[in-house]
Amino acid sequence: MDEVEVVVAHAERATLRVGGVFLKVDADRARTDTEVGAMALAPVPTPQVLWRRPPVLALAALPGAPLGRLGRAPTASPAAWAAAGAVVRELHDAPPPPWPGRAGRSPAALASELDAECETLVTRGLLPAGLVARNHEIARAALRPWAPAFTHGDLQIAHVFTDDDQVTGIIDWSEAGRGDPLYDLATLTLGHERHLDDLLTGYGTDAGVDPDVIRGWWSLRSLLAVRWLTEHGFDPFAPGCEVDILRSRM
Template identity: 55%
Template structure:
């Protein structure tokens, strides 16, 4: 009989693994609905839905290995990252329910200011590190047209085998968004593969905006992780990225 493994667990949701089945426990019905709808809509491989009974969604394991884990070297080569870039382009071509619109930045700006205030109140990094990364992050908050995005495209959500994408998982954040944020989240912990991802993605990608999203992502992620019990914020790889960007 297979063991029950806790993949991730915090106050918002939990994911368990039993053999080749993953059980996602999420009290937010809208999030589960969005995840199932997104997996049905995109033209990339996704986990097969086995059953759902609120608040649990059961999905099948996808084959292959993850592109990487934030804070650790990637176990796959450049060709797999190129393939991931092409898969992201396919996701972004998924039609939105309505016409694409220019996304407001007010809410994002508030999140950024609240995160910076949290850093200063908790003395996680020096104030000049917060200031420098805030300046970088503001570059991402420009008017832009939204498209269908994954919403949380971490490298351990993309699986590959023989340089082919075999599955993209965790679609609860899917919906209208900035395509460059998907590229930023994918490459945040592996900047050496940004060019490979862009090669696969194609088109004109503003790398400065991608780097700006790196700063925004780290600034806003650290308070959330700390408040959800992920350990001392000084130990997070996101904090290391902030320090390096301000160096």
């Protein structure tokens, strides 16, 4: 009999694996609606939907392994990163869905959220004021107008699966929608900056990828994540994770 593996669990949702099946439990039906709808529209490999009985969504496991993990040295080859870049570009070039995604927040809304979060990080003593101020400054590069694209919205390195230097699928689409394509590129390379050039080999440099904006998203995403991760049982202070990413900007 297959054992039940808890892949991730916190107050908002949980994912379990039983053999070749992933069971995603989410009390927010809208997130699951987004995930199923985005996978149906995305022109890239995604997990097969086996069945859905709210609040549970059952998905088939993908072949291969994640491109890497945040906080760990990636083992994927430059060719695998390039393949991931090509698939992400295919997604970004597709007609965007009619709904806004996580990467679709306006620059004004993000600026307001960033200002408030930075103040909270300092007043609660979660991070030193100098570290927050430096990364706040860098993050401003991401706060500019952008052309809407079909974005994944949570394109963490662990969400892209590869096998033999080919992408076998992308998981976790609950944040997908219209958004800034550079947010996806920054999320995928977060903590693995040296692979950005490999990623862009497949993605292409004709799309106006600005490294300063990517760096801005690295800082912005990390600043906004630290408190949430801490409050939900994760450790952003672990080696190679969000706080180390912020420190690397000093």
